[in-house]
Amino acid sequence: MQEKTMVNDILSAEKSDLTFYANMISECQNQQLRSAVQQIRNNCENSQYELFKIAQSKGYYKPAEQADNQQIQQVKSQLQG
Structure with missing residues (x-):
């Protein structure tokens, strides 16, 4: 596997992880877990x-x-709506 492919795969995986964490944070009731x-x-x-x-x-x-x-x-105008 070429370096470029590996780097792009990891970037894609990290973007997916960030989405997962954002969803988890927004739905977490336990403040200690949320902070972690x-x-x-x-x-x-x-x-x-x-x-x-x-x-x-x-x-x-x-x-x-x-x-x-x-x-x-x-x-901006589309988002403000």
């Missing part, structure tokens, strides 16, 4: 970001182009 999961999520976010920077520097991952002001305003 938040810490795990924070660590996962940091790990994902570090891997993203590596992938981007090697040309493995290319984020979408930056939105212009008109596109930003359009999304």
Whole structure:
């Protein structure tokens, strides 16, 4: 398996994990458990970001182009509704 494939697979898995943690946090009643999961999520976010920077520097991952002001305003108005 090539390095690029492995990096992209791990990035994808970490994104999935972050979604899982967000759902768990939003539904958790126990404050101690909620705090523990938040810490795990924070660590996962940091790990994902570090891997993203590596992938981007090697040309493995290319984020979408930056939105212009008109596109930003359009999304804001849609969300505010």
